[in-house]
Amino acid sequence: MKPVRKAVFPVAGLGTRFLPATKVIPKELLPIVDRPLIQYAVDEAREAGIEEMIFITGRGKTAIVDHFDIAYELEATMRERGKDLSILDSARFTPGNILAVRQQVPLGLGHAIWCARSIIGDEPFAILLPDELMVGEQSCMKQMVDAYEQVGGNLISVLEVKPEDVSSYGVISPGEISGNLTEVRGLVEKPPVDQAPSNKIISGRYILQPEIMQILEHQGKGAGGEIQLTDAMAKLIGTQPFNAVTFDGKRYDCGSKLGFVEATLALALLRVDMRADVRAILDRLSEETQRLD
Structure with a gap:
């Protein structure tokens, strides 16, 4: 069983829900506190032991x-001024471990992943959707890689x-359950409530075998x-092992404005150096809003 060494980040979208902020700045570079959104996904992949980061970009x-x-x-300027450069460590990589592929036409997530086929070759690979900010004591992808080392095959969070x-x-559509692993017997996109096979939703993290490219x-x-990537994954079910990992943590939908604001506040409150001040700000704003109402 080959290890998961490569991660694909689909970042070619236009980010229209955040216009005009994203007119010239990629949505993935908008900051959550003091790190761009994409940095959280990359850090998650690194925590899981993944070495190569592949960005599917657009114009x-x-x-x-x-x-x-x-x-x-x-x-050079920071060094001359005696500034600590360690703050930039998370944005540093060994030469050759950052790769970019252009998705010339917006044909969907499945097409974006297919654009990385030559780099993926015959290896399993991870996919991380940066809009889905996953926060836990152990990262979502690390939990998935640990599960992959036990069962192999294909996994989704x-x-x-x-x-x-x-x-x-x-x-x-679930099968047998063992701990945080659930056998996947089917995938249903946005089912009516009364027809849903479970309440377990796909949450933007994948480990897939290279056959998905074919x-x-x-x-x-x-x-x-x-x-659609989901349509292609459905064809692997029954031909290769396919399991779901229930993430032990919290998901923030940073593809929406409210989710982005919630994530910013939540991560600020997790910071020891900011927690007390942020709480004071929230209390003050709450009082001021109540007076305005």
């Missing part, structure tokens, strides 16, 4: 790759939601007129 997204490059002028919320997500190459367009 206007080169700044994402630049973020992980060496900024010689910045570092899932979270349990209220039954009335399932129609907003992709949902798994399926994506011939995958027709699905929902929204796009090539």
Whole structure:
């Protein structure tokens, strides 16, 4: 069983829900406290022992790759002024471990993943959707890699939601359950509440075998007129082991404005150096808002 050494980050989207902020700045570089959103996903992959980061970019997204490059002028200036450069360590990589592939046309998540086929080759690989900010004592991808080392095959991360919320997500049809692992017997996209096979939703983290690329190459367009990764994954079920890992942690939907604000506040409150001040700010704003009402 080959180890998971490569991670794919689909970052070619336009980020229209955050306009005008994302007119010239990639959504993935908007900061959650003091780190860009993409940094959290990359750090998660690194914690899981993944070495190579593959960004599927589009026009206007080169700044994402630049973020992980060496900024010689910045570092020279900081060094001259006696500044601590360790703050930049998380954005440093061994040469050759950052790769970028251009998705020239917006044909969906499945197409974006297929664009990395030459780099993936015959190895298993991870996929992390940066919009899904996953926070836990142990990262979501680390939990998944640990599970992969036990069972191999294909894995997706899932979270349990209220039954009335399932129609907003992709949902798994579950089989046998063992600890945090659930056998996946089927995938259903946004089912009606009364027809949902479970309350376990797909949550933006995947470990897939390279055979998915062969399926994506011939995958027709699905929902929204796009090539859907979920449709391709469904064809692997029954031909290869396919399991779901229930993430022990919290998910923040940073693809929405409210989720982005919630994530910023939540992560600020987790910071020992900020917690007390942020709570004071929230209390003050709450009092001021009540007076305005």
